[in-house]
Amino acid sequence: MMSKSMTKFVCQQCEATYPKWLGRCAECGEWNTLVEEAVVKPGKQMKLRETGEILTSFPDVDLAEDGKKRFSTTFEELDRVLGGGLVPGAVVLIGGEPGIGKSTLLTQVATNLLLKNPARKNNSKLVDGTKLVNGTKSVDGMDDNHWPIFYIAGEESPRQISLRINRYLSKEQQTSSKTTQSKKTDYSKKTTQLLEDLVFVTSTDIDELIEVILKKRPRLVIVDSIQAMSTTDLTGASGSVGQLRECTERLAQTAKALHIPIFLVGHVTKDGVIAGPKVLEHIVDSVIEISGERSDQLRLVRALKNRFGATDEVGVFQHVEYGLAEVTNPSELFLEDQETNVPGSATVCVMEGTRPLLIEVQALVTSSQLAMPRRVGRGIELSRIQVLSAVLQKHARLPLGTNDVFLSAAGGFRVTEPAVDLGLAVAIASSLKNKKVPQKTIFIGEVGLLGEIRKVNFLDRRIKEAKRLGFTKIISRENARSVREVLQQLDLL
Incomplete structure (x- = not known):
């Protein structure tokens, strides 16, 4: 066991050492950086090694760890x-x-x-x-x-x-x-x-x-x-x-x-x-x-x-x-309460590590009573909502300048990756036009500032997971070049 030891105080900025605590380090001038540490006498440290050897070759390590x-x-x-x-x-x-x-x-x-x-x-x-x-x-x-x-x-x-x-x-x-x-x-x-x-x-x-x-x-x-x-x-x-x-x-x-x-x-x-x-x-x-x-x-x-x-x-x-x-099976958990027969709902696929997850995103677009329309997100970054609203207003000619936009990721999930942009844009347009998105349709793609749909990573894994859960129509960069083209296909313009 470790022997009873004296203590010292070490500055966490410059590593200066002092015998007692000081509010300010005399070397670097920083405040409240001194931390107490134990001073162990040489030769009194813990004897925890299984053997006294300090040199071990790689084959010895490999054999020793074989059963562990x-x-x-x-x-x-x-x-x-x-x-x-x-x-x-x-x-x-x-x-x-x-x-x-x-x-x-x-x-x-x-x-x-x-x-x-x-x-x-x-x-x-x-x-x-x-x-x-x-x-x-x-x-x-x-x-x-x-x-x-x-x-x-x-x-x-x-x-x-x-x-x-x-x-x-x-x-x-x-x-x-x-x-x-x-x-x-x-x-x-x-x-x-x-x-x-x-x-x-x-x-x-x-x-x-x-x-x-x-x-x-x-x-x-x-x-x-x-x-x-x-x-x-x-x-x-x-x-x-x-x-x-x-x-x-x-x-x-x-x-x-x-x-x-x-x-x-x-x-x-x-x-x-x-x-x-x-x-x-x-x-x-x-x-x-x-x-x-x-x-x-x-x-x-x-x-x-x-x-x-x-x-x-x-x-x-x-x-x-x-x-x-x-x-x-997290995807089924996120989609089990999905309302597919109402406007403003879309399904997207996000990657958590190497695992694809299908979740529902919801949008609500209403006429604003304020001089500056609100952009509110739950589980979605505000900056993402503002950018998508601007892209839809300019490149799809949607009148969002006088409407409040509310977005939410169902299930309390926090969405951070750009691959959900296309689904969010479709949900906003669906709510604004009060038209439903076709059932068993999933949206995968990043939306650029010019309204184009950009490729995303792990597209094959996302598509495989969507098909496994019964989705028959997958809209991505593979079959659409711009968000306006997608909205035209869905009759949301």
Whole structure:
């Protein structure tokens, strides 16, 4: 373990060092840039390496990692964002607004890993304080030397967390209610084993936590939250810049040395960014963001940083009674309430990472009572509405100068890519003319300032997804050159 150490204060701008805190750095003149750091004596750092060797060749690394592949979190949507699953030794930071579902998602991951472990059918025995099942593998390559799952409850009591787990388990029990009595008994045994192997740690001292991890070797560690952790080596309060960096660094060292994946729950500021120094995101391997409107059930999971996969993937979840449920076919979710027989509705296709999503956009054009007509968007940028209104007014001769234009993306989705321009323009014209858009028609294309339709990326994937969902007419750059030509085809001029 790390020895008791002195502290120093380092300027985050110029890295000048001081023995005590100062409001202003004497070197660079910046205010409030001094952060407390631990000063560790040489030779007293944590001894976490499995061997004393510091030099390793590539073949040795390849052989050592052969049995430590990715393993599933039991959620395909979360695995997609992580690049195919969790990597042993990875440190994943999850951020999001309060109440968005961070703790709920991680609780369900821990519960599923314990419930869906096929190795539990065998008899387990204690070996050096850990459980080993005939030297076999458990869930998707997970080493069975790491049996328990640690949940560090820094903000909630174990009782509160257990209530969340019981709510989720009640859903599992309802699912099994249609099965035989013997299967119900098996389920009851699984839940009993779950209570034994899900270990709550109520201490927020990082040194005590690491000591327990070194002794018990859990298969997974969930820290909720990293802002609640602290070390006695620093005098700052938990959540301060120095404490955050020091605690995260020590957990990252432990994860890498023992090949144990660690989830860190992070708070966000009022601006929506993860609280703490930017170096916090450099220390961890992946930064995951959960977003969504509180008034809406939809939750989108994105990777802002991922050392083991791409950052252009998105996972879709839905907030339900028992927690978070995966949405394996988001397009159907966004289109299930679509009103196809009313003016002002159009279907577009957006790309979230490599996944095409079909969503409905709606427009409402009414006569304005103001000197300056309003342009209002929900889930759509105001500048995009203003540009499209100007293009339609000039190149399609639509009288929008005296009308208010309201646009909305159905389902609470936030539209950012230009491939939806053509669908938005058609929805505006449809509402203005009070004419319906033909059913099973989808619009894919960017609209330029000259009224032309421009090509978009991944057109083949978008078309394939549209056909899979039964759309028979696809309007894009392939069959139309300008927005005016499209409106003429649809009799909206």
